Amino acid sequence: MENISKVWLGPLPADSPYVKPFRMYYVQNGKEKNWDLLKVHDSVAIILYNTSSKKLVLVRQFRPAVYHGIITSEQGNFDNVDLKAFPPSLGVTLELCAGIVDKSKSWQEIAREEVLEECGYDVALERIEEVMVYRSGVGSSGAKQAMYYCEVTEADRATVGGGVEDEIIDVVELPLDEARRMIQKGAHNNSPPSCLMGLMWFFANKAPANV
Amino acid sequence: MENISKVWLGPLPADSPYVKPFRMYYVQNGKEKNWDLLKVHDSVAIILYNTSSKKLVLVRQFRPAVYHGIITSEQGNFDNVDLKAFPPSLGVTLELCAGIVDKSKSWQEIAREEVLEECGYDVALERIEEVMVYRSGVGSSGAKQAMYYCEVTEADRATVGGGVEDEIIDVVELPLDEARRMIQKGAHNNSPPSCLMGLMWFFANKAPANV
Numbered sequence: 001m002e003n004i005s006k007v008w009l010g011p012l013p014a015d016s017p018y019v020k021p022f023r024m025y026y027v028q029n030g031k032e033k034n035w036d037l038l039k040v041h042d043s044v045a046i047i048l049y050n051t052s053s054k055k056l057v058l059v060r061q062f063r064p065a066v067y068h069g070i071i072t073s074e075q076g077n078f079d080n081v082d083l084k085a086f087p088p089s090l091g092v093t094l095e096l097c098a099g100i101v102d103k104s105k106s107w108q109e110i111a112r113e114e115v116l117e118e119c120g121y122d123v124a125l126e127r128i129e130e131v132m133v134y135r136s137g138v139g140s141s142g143a144k145q146a147m148y149y150c151e152v153t154e155a156d157r158a159t160v161g162g163g164v165e166d167e168i169i170d171v172v173e174l175p176l177d178e179a180r181r182m183i184q185k186g187a188h189n190n191s192p193p194s195c196l197m198g199l200m201w202f203f204a205n206k207a208p209a210n211v
Numbered sequence: 212m213e214n215i216s217k218v219w220l221g222p223l224p225a226d227s228p229y230v231k232p233f234r235m236y237y238v239q240n241g242k243e244k245n246w247d248l249l250k251v252h253d254s255v256a257i258i259l260y261n262t263s264s265k266k267l268v269l270v271r272q273f274r275p276a277v278y279h280g281i282i283t284s285e286q287g288n289f290d291n292v293d294l295k296a297f298p299p300s301l302g303v304t305l306e307l308c309a310g311i312v313d314k315s316k317s318w319q320e321i322a323r324e325e326v327l328e329e330c331g332y333d334v335a336l337e338r339i340e341e342v343m344v345y346r347s348g349v350g351s352s353g354a355k356q357a358m359y360y361c362e363v364t365e366a367d368r369a370t371v372g373g374g375v376e377d378e379i380i381d382v383v384e385l386p387l388d389e390a391r392r393m394i395q396k397g398a399h400n401n402s403p404p405s406c407l408m409g410l411m412w413f414f415a416n417k418a419p420a421n422v
Contacts, residue, residue, distance in 0.1 A: 005238045012232040012247055019247040019351060021223040021232045024275045024289075026299075027216045033377060035275035036223055036230040038249060039283055040351050064235045064246035066346050066353030072250055073355065078235075088237075093349050100350075134400040134407055135277050137348050138304050139311075140230060140251050142277030144284065145404070166244060185416070189345040193356070196345055197408035200415060205396070 004088035009078045041100035042144040044111040047198040052154040055173040067091025093190045111148045120161030121152040215299035220289045252311035253355040255322040258409040263365040266384040278302025304401045322359045331372030332363040
């Protein structure tokens with residue numbers, strides 16, 4: 001996964017299907033203001049718990065935006081990135097199984113498909129239960145994300161997962177004690193708050209008492 | 212706050228200090244790939260608990276990105292927005308006290324300043340304890356956010372808060388039972404996952420047992 005041999009930056013094409021930036025203008029209390037923002041896709045995320053192995057099922061992937069964020073915070077720009085000084089593994093994250101809402105299907109059905117495509121478990125729709133809905137990136141994108149919870153067993157395993165088409169995704173079975181460490185005071189995570197929130201929700205509501 | 216009389220959209224200026232979009236190219240396993248992303252500021256967020264009132268202190272504000280996200284999901288574009296059909300209150304969020312890291316000060320000091328500017332409590336630096344660090348917007352920005360926890364009392368109140376310069380921010384003292392409802396199964400929040408995660412962390416680690 002971290003076999004990345006070259007990185008460089010170009011301008012955002014005007015026809016990007018993923019990032020559409022704008023400046024929004026508005027008049028609040030009689031005064032004109034503005035805010036720079038972008039439209040990104042709404043998304044689903046799924047807390048997956050394998051009750052056979054008593055492990056959480058997460059995904060690990062190289063995230064260009066995270067790598068870019070780290071490099072530019074460290075060296076002030078993204079020019080001539082030294083892949084030895086900044087190994088691409090810095091941009092690898094651990095996240096909940098997730099996907100964007102870009103199809104004319106129900107959100108729950110999209111969640112079901114992501115569980116199969118990314119993690120390889122084939123589950124019936126009614127086993128995907130909604131946890132909660134919220135807005136991510138309130139400062140920049142304000143996209144909606146719905147979080148789901150699904151318990152799986154070894155019997156549900158249909159493929160090894162790993163994503164579709166160009167996706168390079170590792171499925172990670174995370175022991176509960178490691179997950180607990182991720183949400184402890186002082187933890188430094190390459191994980192988004194939605195993942196950490198999902199783990200906290202799991203421990204507060206679903207985790208077996210004896211693991 | 213929701214006294215918003217007009218909204219419209221323009222192109223993102225090339226010199227926006229807040230949103231800098233790019234297309235990143237990289238070679239992974241010998242194959243050229245790309246990802247559209249943007250640079251946004253790193254940030255701090257603070258879980259604030261008033262031990263005098265036994266309430267959490269949050270902020271409420273109109274978020275253009277959230278309003279834009281809702282309108283474009285509903286009507287497919289942001290043209291001729293009907294403010295009666297889509298009242299600007301739809302874009303008002305409830306969040307942790309937070310701020311961007313754009314000054315040459317320590318992150319903890321920036322957190323201290325945000326507590327004062329947004330919420331009006333003047334606390335010593337050592338009372339701001341770090342909770343954890345993570346990456347937000349892993350799909351689009353990958354910015355770093357550090358979360359802090361701080362207990363305040365009525366004696367710390369220096370101003371009414373509300374932000375600086377053009378900011379229009381309401382300070383909200385949230386009873387713990389209302390906060391608990393925000394993180395229950397089925398909750399639909401106009402809040403970011405960082406806020407919901409902060410509330411879950413508070414209930415797991417800091418909340419008094421008898422409130």
